[in-house]
Amino acid sequence: MHKPVWQADSAELFGDIRFEKGVSIWPKVVMRAEFAHIEIGAFTNIQDFTMIHIGDGPTVIGAYCSITHHCTIHGATVGDNCLIGINVTLMDNCVIGANSIVAGHSILTEGTQIPPNSIVAGAPAKVIKQRNNYVANKLNAVAYYENGLAYANGDHRVWASPEHKEKMRALAEQFAAELAAQDI
16 A cells, blocks of 8 residues: 555544555545545545545545545445545445546435446436546546645645646547547
8 A cells, every 4th residue: 555645734534544556635634444444546636625434334436536625425435537526425335437427516325326437416416427537537636646746845836837737638638548449
């Protein structure tokens, strides 16, 4: 397991929390894993004011995910390349398929199963559209990885640099080619 590339001083982490490479943990995040574990996949970002807790088993978040501001993830599983929007609640035993987006302010009740390549919205949430979101979601996660590296060096403005913008443009092309080649 790895340490986050950047973790805000205000983040509070307790128990068995496992990080893959490239993870960033932003201000005021709280994670608690008293008897099961929390697993955060490679290059995933956990943004400001998010709370992650275990349910009757582990909470697992895949690689290249963005868990945005004010989310609550409780005993759920999130597949790779997902974007969980602002103020989303995922309850026990929810499963979010890879390459999905959960729209801001959505609530997914216990046991909700979302297929891959979905766009989900509502309270309670439901699938409103099927679309592969691989490129946009992976690009967002990599942008946060880059931002985490910059924050670790005291640079809070890397996203404003022309070099960063060009790098993101090139990565978007690369990820689109990956998608086309693998039919993800």
